[in-house]
Amino acid sequence: MNVKFLIVLVFSLLAMPLSLSAQVVVIVNKANTISSISTADLKNIFTGDMTKFASGTNITIVTYKSDTESRKKFYAALGKKYTECQAAILKRMMNDGLKPPAAFESDDDVAAYVAKTPGAIGFVNVANVGAAKVITVDGKKQID
């Protein structure tokens, strides 16, 4: 009985980091008044179609330099290819002067940048939110 319990416990502990690594949340600066966002608006933001929050604050997109787990999970949840979103943003940058996205290597760096930048919006692993503020997407804390 104890052996079975130990086996279950060990497997549960091993599985925990795996499930955490797959949980991505959307974060904004704590000064931002929004507490929720829709998937449709996220798509608009990460394709450069939406450049201001409802308050009028200019949006700064925050993303990753490389194909991290958070990036894969986020764009899969949006139902968009990363390259497709990048192409849309590049077009906006070159035609409409959209501010280039800030790109970082790690979740911690993304969270730290969002925490200090008023109009920033990014996505990180739930374990790396830091001093940023988590907002819900379609009423859920973690994106599917």
Next chain:
Amino acid sequence: MKSYFRIVCFFFVFFFAGLNILTAQEESDKVNVYGIATADYRLYGNNNDPAVGNGAVSNTFNIQFNLFLSGNIGSEWKYLAELWVQNDFRFQQGINSLIDYSQPLLHQLWIEWRPSDAFGLRFGQILLPFASFNNIHSRPNLYWFIDRPMPYEEPATVDGIGPLRAEFGNLSASGTLRLGDGLKLDYAGYVGNTDRRILNGLDLSSAKTLGTRIAIRTENITLGASAATNLIEELDSVAQANYTLLAGDVKAEFGNFTLIGEFIQSLENIEALPRTTGFNPRNYQSGINYQFAYASLGYNFDEKWLGFAGFDYYRTNLTGARFQANPATRITAGLNFRPADKVLLKAQGIYNLASGAENPAYFSGAVGCVVSF
């Protein structure tokens, strides 16, 4: 006049940029600097360049550099400047080669007041939102071609296809309205004064380029309609051609497939240049209408590889003429490979269909590399 205008624009941009830095407003950014560098090699089976000889094989090595500076000034103002430098190395037959060092071109320079995504006013030198390609011009990281559809490549402008390009404007109002359920409406209206209207540095007319584009977008489909008028081209010392352009464009994405295409109809009217005498309409062959279309289908094998195939076509139609000029039709196909997020390698083959007995079919090819930074 043009130089004066550019100096004024420069003043505005640097005034606001300076203000931006000095006042350090809450939402002001640093100046954002980014751009693209590209190189491509093109082999033409045949061209009409008299320096090379009709029917001869020729090739060019092109390099292009676009540098962008942009920034927000407060929450409602922004600016953008784009510098474009392009050099073409043409390896001619024999040992004589030619290098064309182009002047750095101030491709865009504007300031914009945009209180919301739904409305903004832009002033300066503006790329016109006309059909789809005119708004991209030559940014090879935004399309899968190397050799773009005919009216958008510089050599094409000397072959009479130039009137199909709307080019630049000076003042525009534009925005995106969200109509709900993923449906969006893009609109733009603009007024400008094209380079064609300016003779020896003097603006000879009060006529302006007027235009608009309206597009309906869902997440996967974009349908656009555009119109522009008073695009002037001088024919000689007393006459000018006044063009009206009508266009439709489409972009559709289904799974891994992407379809792009546009159609442009140009309608010409010949009239006297202002303040000149001696104009006689009988001296001119009026009613030259240009038509242009392209369609291309791309397939994303994955995030790195894309294949495409399509055609482009243009013809001139002389109203009431007994003999019509031969249309030009090209079939193109190629591959894109993205080894890194900001690097794009391209290859393209073009088959130019025969156009009358004097223009036999021929093949062209190109390879290129684009780096974004």
